[in-house]
Amino acid sequence: MPGDPQVQISGLITDINLGSPMTGWDVARLARNSVGNLPVVYVSGASSHEWPAQGVADSLMKSFAPVCLIEAIASLLRAGTR
Numbered sequence: 001m002p003g004d005p006q007v008q009i010s011g012l013i014t015d016i017n018l019g020s021p022m023t024g025w026d027v028a029r030l031a032r033n034s035v036g037n038l039p040v041v042y043v044s045g046a047s048s049h050e051w052p053a054q055g056v057a058d059s060l061m062k063s064f065a066p067v068c069l070i071e072a073i074a075s076l077l078r079a080g081t082r
Contacts, residue, residue, distance in 0.1 A: 041059070
């Protein structure tokens with residue numbers, strides 16, 4: 001629950017295209033307003049042309065094997081930010 005001092009968020013996984021006016025970029029920015037340098041794994045089936053402008057080096061391209069998601073999360077948490 002947002003604002004609950006007992007809830008600790010270690011990372012966020014979001015699709016870039018959420019099918020609404022809000023994008024995954026927006027979700028990450030909002031989450032980072034609450035949690036600081038929250039590690040984020042971005043998932044996309046679209047072109048990567050927007051990633052550098054958003055400060056993202058890469059993301060998981062759909063469709064990916066579950067092990068790829070596990071590896072991306074582990075790498076992200078080890079690095080601390082992305």
